[in-house]
Structures are given as structure tokens and as C-alpha cells.
Amino acid sequence: MINDLFKKIKKETLSSDEKSQILSVLESFVDQNPIQSVRSPFYSSWFIFQQKMVVVPIAIILVFVLTSGTVFAAKNSLPGNILYPVKILNEKVESFVTFDTETKAQVDASHAISRLNEVEQIVNSNQELDTETRQKIESHFTTQSENTIKHIDELKSKGLEKEASKIETDFHKSLGEYEKTITDLSNSTSTENKTKKELDSVVSNIRSQLEKRSDTDEDDHDSEEQREQTTERQRAETETREIERTNTED
Amino acid sequence: METLQKTFFESYKSHSDEIFRFVFFKLNDREKSKDLVQEVFMKTWIYITKNGNIGNIRAFLYKTASNAVIDEYRKKERGWGRLSSLENLSEEFGYDPGFDDTDSIIDKIDGEKAMKLIKELPEIYAEVVFLRFVENKSITEIAEITNRSENAISVQLNRGIKKLKEIIQDKFKI
Numbered sequence: 453m454i455n456d457l458f459k460k461i462k463k464e465t466l467s468s469d470e471k472s473q474i475l476s477v478l479e480s481f482v483d484q485n486p487i488q489s490v491r492s493p494f495y496s497s498w499f500i501f502q503q504k505m506v507v508v509p510i511a512i513i514l515v516f517v518l519t520s521g522t523v524f525a526a527k528n529s530l531p532g533n534i535l536y537p538v539k540i541l542n543e544k545v546e547s548f549v550t551f552d553t554e555t556k557a558q559v560d561a562s563h564a565i566s567r568l569n570e571v572e573q574i575v576n577s578n579q580e581l582d583t584e585t586r587q588k589i590e591s592h593f594t595t596q597s598e599n600t601i602k603h604i605d606e607l608k609s610k611g612l613e614k615e616a617s618k619i620e621t622d623f624h625k626s627l628g629e630y631e632k633t634i635t636d637l638s639n640s641t642s643t644e645n646k647t648k649k650e651l652d653s654v655v656s657n658i659r660s661q662l663e664k665r666s667d668t669d670e671d672d673h674d675s676e677e678q679r680e681q682t683t684e685r686q687r688a689e690t691e692t693r694e695i696e697r698t699n700t701e702d
Numbered sequence: 703m704e705t706l707q708k709t710f711f712e713s714y715k716s717h718s719d720e721i722f723r724f725v726f727f728k729l730n731d732r733e734k735s736k737d738l739v740q741e742v743f744m745k746t747w748i749y750i751t752k753n754g755n756i757g758n759i760r761a762f763l764y765k766t767a768s769n770a771v772i773d774e775y776r777k778k779e780r781g782w783g784r785l786s787s788l789e790n791l792s793e794e795f796g797y798d799p800g801f802d803d804t805d806s807i808i809d810k811i812d813g814e815k816a817m818k819l820i821k822e823l824p825e826i827y828a829e830v831v832f833l834r835f836v837e838n839k840s841i842t843e844i845a846e847i848t849n850r851s852e853n854a855i856s857v858q859l860n861r862g863i864k865k866l867k868e869i870i871q872d873k874f875k876i
Contacts, residue, residue: 454866457816458835464726464813465719466736474740478714481744487706487751537737541744584733595777 473534481538484526530570531585540592547599554615557603561623564596568630571654575637575647586650590657597627597661624662631658706750713759714743720837721767727817727832728771738774742767764847822869827862830855 466474526542529535543563550556567589574581600623607616638651721742726735745766749756756762821828829848833839841859845852 454835454863454870457819457870460813460816461723461727461820461832461836462813464723464817466722466739470736471718474718474736474743475711475714477740478711478743478747482707482710482747485748485751487754537740537744541741545748591777 477534477537480526480535481541484538484542530574531588543596553603553606553610554612554619557600557607557616557619560596560599560603561619561626564593564600564623565626565630567593567596568627568634568654568658571651572630572633572637575641575651580645581647581650583646583650586653590654593654594657594661601664627658627662631655631662634658706755709755709759710743710747710750713746713763717760717763718743721763723836724764724832725767725771726814727821727836729774730814730818730821734774738767738770742770745770758846761843761846768847819869819873820866822873823862823865827858827865830858831862831866834859 526535526538529539543566547556547559547563550559570589571581571586574585600619604616604620604623607613607619634651634655638648638655641648641651718739722735722739725738725742726732729735729738742763746756746759746763749762817832820831823831830844833844833847834841839847841852841855844850844855848855850858
């Protein structure tokens with residue numbers, strides 16, 4: 453009886469269409485990411501040096517010539533396009549191979565903003581923004597925004613307040629611009645159009661990311677207020693001391 | 703280089719279904735599982751481009767898939783894959799306990815529902831039962847995929863099967 457249960461599960465497979473679809477994405481991906489020279493322990497360092505001198509420039513040229521078309525195509529792809537997963541994975545790789553926290557924050561911020569740009573492009577090209585597409589975009593947007601915030605916090609904890617603040621302000625500004633753009637798009641969309649509901653959901657997600665930023669801003673605002681109060685108190689104390697000194701002299 | 707590409711695509715042809723089933727079993731979301739299968743093979747290819755041939759590509763794919771599922775759990779922070787309560791199973795399976803026998807119960811449910819039934823097991827048992835009896839993995843292979851000892855796997859398998867029988871009996875009042 454239990455064996456029959458297992459046999460049923462074994463029948464769950466990808467359909468031939470699904471398999472071919474994934475295969476064609478993988479073929480593009482493999483073309484786009486060729487094999488790097490694999491090191492062998494038998495190579496002497498001089499041989500590696502000589503080999504690199506020759507191989508690296510050729511590889512760069514070859515990679516550029518062979519893959520620039522696909523990279524470009526993937527970069528401009530939208531959800532639903534066969535190259536879109538390649539674009540997302542490229543972004544993940546780009547973020548992964550960036551080690552400097554400041555650059556990492558900038559890279560993730562630009563990826564998050566790209567998601568919002570995709571929403572704008574879809575609607576402007578008169579395509580319907582369906583729930584599945586919106587969820588896919590939002591899922592990446594949320595992750596990338598959260599990663600940006602995480603890196604900004606890391607920068608702050610390292611004492612790089614100025615750098616963190618600049619990225620934060622730029623990111624906040626871009627989010628604000630897209631909040632306005634997508635709200636405008638929603639307002640100009642008929643209430644019967646399903647896209648409107650999806651656009652409103654994106655706007656609410658942007659606002660929630662902005663609120664996360666605002667929390668920090670509020671903290672900053674509080675400390676600014678505290679600073680002002682301290683300065684005022686110091687000024688009052690100085691004035692009091694001055695008056696006391698004058699009275700003593702008198 | 704061409705050999706590596708060839709091996710990679712052959713691996714896709716041979717193992718994509720089982721990796722899909724493994725991910726689907728964990729996520730209960732067909733569309734998401736398709737995306738993850740693609741991601742697993744992409745990551746595997748990136749590994750190959752940097753490090754050359756992978757000794758046991760099947761085990762590597764399982765490990766990568768397992769990590770991708772964990773990432774997905776973290777990302778969503780929602781209880782993927784936990785089935786609705788046992789009490790709702792009959793309703794979900796379209797089964798009325800009073801009027802059926804075992805064989806016809808199994809006949810009635812499809813692969814996806816059968817997966818859900820196994821997922822009623824505690825996760826630690828569900829995974830080993832799935833890998834052993836659905837994917838026909840050896841104890842050694844399961845130990846490698848799950849990073850547990852072979853002894854632990856054997857014990858978990860016995861307990862898992864025992865528990866699965868209890869679940870089916872209890873569920874369908876056999």
C-alpha cells in the first residue's frame with residue numbers, strides 16, 4: 453500500500469514543455485558564462501603567469517564578443533521573458549562578487565530600483581501586470597531593498613556615516629520618485645483594470661520600504677532635536693553664568 | 703570544456719525531474735519549484751566554470767537544491783509545505799472514511815496529495831523517507847545529502863515508515 457503511495461509521487465515530473473523551457477534558459481546561461489581556466493596543481497607559477505598573459509586578454513575579448521548580445525538582451529528583459537531569470541541571477545552574482553560594503557549597498561539599491569522600473573515599463577507598454585508577475589517583481593524588490601538597508605546599517609556600524617547617509621538619501625529619493633510615478637500610473641488606470649490593484653500593491657510595498665527608512669530618519673530627527681535642546685541649554689547656562697558674573701562684579 | 707558542458711546538460715536531462723520532485727516536495731509550489739530547479743542548475747554551472755568537473759554531480763545538485771529551499775524558507779518566512787491539519791485531510795483528498803478501502807484511497811489521490819501525506823511526518827523523517835522510497839537513494843547517499851550519519855538515517859527511516867503507516871491508518875481509519 454505504502455509502495456503505491458511512493459509510485460504516485462514518482463509520477464510528479466516536469467512536463468516536456470517545462471523541461472525544454474528551462475533547458476533553453478540554461479543554454480543561454482551557459483553561453484553567457486563560459487568556463488574559466490581551471491587550475492591544475494601540476495602547473496608551475498611561471499607557466500600560469502605566461503598562460504594568463506596570453507589567455508586572459510583573449511578570453512576577455514572572446515567573452516565580450518560572444519556574450520555581449522545575450523547580456524544586453526538579458527539586461528533589458530522583463531518578467532515573463534525567457535532571459536529574465538538570467539538577468540536576476542546575473543544580479544545575484546554581481547552582488548555576491550562585490551566585497552566592498554559601500555559598493556554592495558549601491559549595487560543592491562540599483563537592482564531594487566530596476567524592479568520598479570520594470571513595473572513602469574510593463575504598464576507603459578500596455579501589457580497587463582498580473583498578480584504572478586507583480587508578486588515575482590515584489591519578492592525580488594523586497595529582498596534587494598532589505599539587503600540595501602542591511603549594508604547601509606553595516607556601513608553605519610563601521611563608522612562610515614557619511615557614505616551610508618549618501619546611499620540612503622539617494623535610495624530614498626529614487627524610491628520616492630517611483631512611488632509618485634507608479635501612483636500616477638495607478639491613478640490613470642481604470643478601476644476595472646486588474647493592473648490597478650497590482651500597482652496599488654507595489655505602491656504600498658514602496659511605502660513600507662520608505663517607512664523603514666523613515667524610522668531611521670525619525671531617530672536622526674530625534675537626535676537632532678536633542679542636539680538643539682542641548683545647545684539651547686548650554687546657551688542658557690552661559691547666559692546665566694554671564695549674568696551671575698556681571699552681578700558679582702557689580 | 704565541451705565535455706564539461708556535455709556532462710552538465712546530460713545531468714540536466716537525467717536529474718531535473720528528481721530535483722524538481724525534491725524541491726516540489728519541500729515547497730508545495732509547482733511554479734516556485736520550477737524556478738528553483740533552474741536556479742540550482744545555474745548555480746551548479748557557475749561552480750563548474752570555476753572549479754571544473756564535479757565528482758558526484760547528483761549529490762551536488764541535491765545539496766544545492768536543499769540550500770536553495772532553505773533560502774526560500776528564510777526569504778518567505780512562512781511555513782511552506784506544512785499541510786493543512788490532519789482533520790482537513792479527508793476533505794482535501796475528497797475521501798469519505800466510512801466507505802472506502804485502502805487500495806481505492808491510494809487510487810484516488812494524485813502524486814501531489816501523496817506528497818502532502820508524507821509531509822505529515824515530522825520533517826526529519828519526511829525527508830529521509832522521500833529520498834529512500836521515492837528517489838531510491840541509498841542510505842549512504844541520503845547521509846551525504848542531509849549531512850547526517852548513516853546510523854541516524856537508518857533509525858529515522860524505520861521510525862518514519864512506522865509513523866507513516868500510523869498516519870495512514872489513523873487518517874483513513876483502516
